[in-house]
Amino acid sequence: MRRRSEPGVPLPLLVPAVLAVAFLVLPLAGLVLRTPWAELGPQLTSPAVGQALRLSLVSATAATALSLVLGVPLAWVLARSRARGRSVLRALVTVPLVLPPVVGGVALFLVLGRQGLVGRWLDQALDVTIPFTTTAVVIAETFVAMPFLVISVEGALRAADARFEDAAATLGADRWTTFRRVTLPLVAPGIAAGAVLCWARALGEFGATITFAGNFPGTTQTMPLAVYLALQQDPDAAIVLSLVLLAVSVATLLLLRDRWLTRAVR
């Protein structure tokens, strides 16, 4: 499959391309170079880092689970139903993709905060307060990351041959059975890829989290928040934490490439 390489990339293309690579890779290389390897062990085992790491993993995983439960059915509706206004719905769903996360945090606060539209009712009727809790972290991350899952699963559903669903119907399967026993297994690779993407996005979430959930160690201080805070007090700790996030990102990428992205849908 390797294409014969044309000799000589034109200079006006080559120079910017090399600059672009340098621009993207150098900061990461710098991060690795500046890592105080001797301190790596003690830093990683410090209770503060462990706490932030654990909170990050738990909340990103919870956000991914929530996104799966809500996002896969939404993707099905977008891909399969013939309801009117689907394009409007799709546009609305993708807004969080392009919205600055801080704005998302503000919006969540206005709705779910103690004085918010829904938050006031939750506070009074159920005595539930969401802002500045771990729940708020999960909600903020879900808000930002779920669209990645929805878009990815919708794409997989569109690419999947809908005639398999016709075949299932002629075999006595109603739409729910068809979804469970035919559609879901067919698009499983797409769902897995979407979930990984969603999880990675949730793990790196900063803006919406700090706005809506705050920055309390142990309850809402996730890794990105810890990095930001550490940079002002203990730069070495910030570097170590960043390295961990970089490693997770690279691992995610490798996982996507090897396990799902290159596996063609039959």
Added chain:
Amino acid sequence: MSLAASVRVDRGPLTVELDLEVADGEVLAVLGPNGAGKSTLLRVLAGLLPPDDGRVAVGAETWDDVPAGVRVPAHERRLGMVFQDHLLFPHLSVTDNVAFGLRTRGRGKPAARAAARDWLARVGIAELGDRRPGRLSGGQAQRAALARALVGEPALLLLDEPLSALDARTRLTVRAELRRHLGEFPGSTVLVTHDPVDAMALADRVVVVEAGRVVQAGTPADVSRHPRTDYVARLVGLALLPGTGEGTTVRLDGGGRVAVAEEAAGPVFVAVRPESVALWPARPEGSPRNVWPARLVSATPHGSTVRCELDGEVPLLADVTAAAFAELGLAPGTPVWASVKASDVAVYAR
């Protein structure tokens, strides 16, 4: 359990309007070119597409009745369907594919699997039950698809171009097997195909559909011997010439005359089989009463012979041996003489 359907479906520029009746144990072939509405018809019968008007009934059950507002969803219809490219679920084993319909209709897993294995044995692929469909050959996959359609003992069997994805050799075998299974199937069968050989080999009755309407219906033998449209004539390899009978001569609408053995009167069709047309480099002497000058338009290999398309006063198809083709020195544009015996010309009322 006979099928009675009378439906109308509007598909943009094409309106499909068809009446069908298929008795128990009968196989009806719906023959027609691509885009004639054959697959639309099957989708309506299967309940995958709502008709715009009409009724579909199988036995005592009404599946569609548009005026009365009745519509049974696809999954509640007792039918089996075989698709052109089999559509076996890629994530399930062959056995589980065949068992799928029994499971959705409430049969327990062990019972469904046992019934599936029985059917795999009946279609001759008992040993392949544990494989994924991706690891089956085309013929094996189509056998599995047939087993999957029949295992639920449907009242109606729908076959959508079941052989067209197979290579020529496999096709022959699978067609023979399919014929046997259709013979044993007690319900009604509707077979959609654009291959006249499938229709002739498998069906008890043929309807020819063009542009959403039935243009001809009859037994396979009748349709192949007496085509009524150019499409059918071309399919069965006949030259079809409309004309007016005047005793033992037919005056063709396109000009020219054809001598026939039987007397004919009024509007008729004349059909000439390509193998009964002889070609000559010069006007032949002797008995044939039908001799026309013609010009070769195209020639294509056709089995052991060469099929020549001729233009002239009377447009014809002629099959000649490769040797004769070379001897005549035929090339597009070559003038030749074509002759046909009057007794080799079929004539029937329009």
